[in-house]
Amino acid sequence: MDRITELLDASAPRRPVTAPAVSAALSDMVESSTRTPRFRRPLVIAGLSALFLGAGTAAAAAAGLLFPILPPSLLDTGDPYDFEWTATITVSDEEYACSGGFALIAVPEWENFNQATFDEARRFIQTQDWSEIEPDAALVLPPGLLLGNNHQGAAEYLSRTIKTQVITATQAEFDRRGTPIGGFSLKGIDECTL
Amino acid sequence: MHSVDASAQDAIRRHQSALLAYFTYRVVNVEDAADLCSETALVAWRRRRTMPTPDDEAKRWLYGVARNILLNHRRAARRRSKLVDVLRTELKRADTIAVAESTDGAQHEVRAALESLPAPQSELLKLIHWDGLTIADAAAVLGLNASTVRSRYAVAKAAVEAKLSASAQLS
Numbered sequence: 463m464d465r466i467t468e469l470l471d472a473s474a475p476r477r478p479v480t481a482p483a484v485s486a487a488l489s490d491m492v493e494s495s496t497r498t499p500r501f502r503r504p505l506v507i508a509g510l511s512a513l514f515l516g517a518g519t520a521a522a523a524a525a526g527l528l529f530p531i532l533p534p535s536l537l538d539t540g541d542p543y544d545f546e547w548t549a550t551i552t553v554s555d556e557e558y559a560c561s562g563g564f565a566l567i568a569v570p571e572w573e574n575f576n577q578a579t580f581d582e583a584r585r586f587i588q589t590q591d592w593s594e595i596e597p598d599a600a601l602v603l604p605p606g607l608l609l610g611n612n613h614q615g616a617a618e619y620l621s622r623t624i625k626t627q628v629i630t631a632t633q634a635e636f637d638r639r640g641t642p643i644g645g646f647s648l649k650g651i652d653e654c655t656l
Numbered sequence: 657m658h659s660v661d662a663s664a665q666d667a668i669r670r671h672q673s674a675l676l677a678y679f680t681y682r683v684v685n686v687e688d689a690a691d692l693c694s695e696t697a698l699v700a701w702r703r704r705r706t707m708p709t710p711d712d713e714a715k716r717w718l719y720g721v722a723r724n725i726l727l728n729h730r731r732a733a734r735r736r737s738k739l740v741d742v743l744r745t746e747l748k749r750a751d752t753i754a755v756a757e758s759t760d761g762a763q764h765e766v767r768a769a770l771e772s773l774p775a776p777q778s779e780l781l782k783l784i785h786w787d788g789l790t791i792a793d794a795a796a797v798l799g800l801n802a803s804t805v806r807s808r809y810a811v812a813k814a815a816v817e818a819k820l821s822a823s824a825q826l827s
Contacts, residue, residue: 484746488672
């Protein structure tokens, strides 16, 4: 081995990735990241009555999509999402891995707020099978947002339409039941990576 | 667990330490490597169906994901789990000890020579000498063909040698 090769090999900063505490923390983090199911749903789903489980959700459970573990977001942040998704969205031949999630937040000050309806709406969102929902370009307003050079932004707008459809379907279901949901806002993230 | 899931999980676990090292070599604050490594694991897991199965190809694929994440590294607020916070804390603590113990002047000089090169040359040398990748691995990560990388590597190495010789003559 020549001298320059030796010097270059030896020049790596002595950074502490092999320290036992670092290795343990790294393993915990990777373990948590790689058990994320496609749709993270809370463990309590398993304990709910069949009344709340759509047929599609039961099929998803049978297919192993509902993991018998608490998702990391519930364990780690204390701020669970009612619904999370991942989607691969291609914009102008660029493939983006997108993820998003949101929680329904109660706004009791609203005139029509009803805690029982709100709780049921959250449960509805958590337990329905939304796997058929796909990003829908028709829901991006204005449509010109998809035509620019900001492909990542376009992918994020498209990903967000999943949330739009879940909320719209939930509101329609509760309107149909005669118990419209009043007094909620949304909190969450949407992110796409090339 | 599906075989795709199991093989992706194995690959990520196998290379997790190397990927963390990759980031620690390239960030100013060592604890930021925790966020980047977490993001790499999440993106790799999300896209696991496109991860190649042979280990050497999976390794290149993972480094490719890591490189993209590093290039897109933004200091925007990110949602950080407690597990990432623990890793940040441990990295910072261990790094403080490592830096205090590091007294090798020759290493600092070589590092300074590396950093003075144009970024693509410096990155190529780091991939090979710090991360332990082969020419073929580095070529895959950088999206170049191996013969191009081989010749660029020779040029970059000669440039470091010239800088070290010049500084030896000056001192």
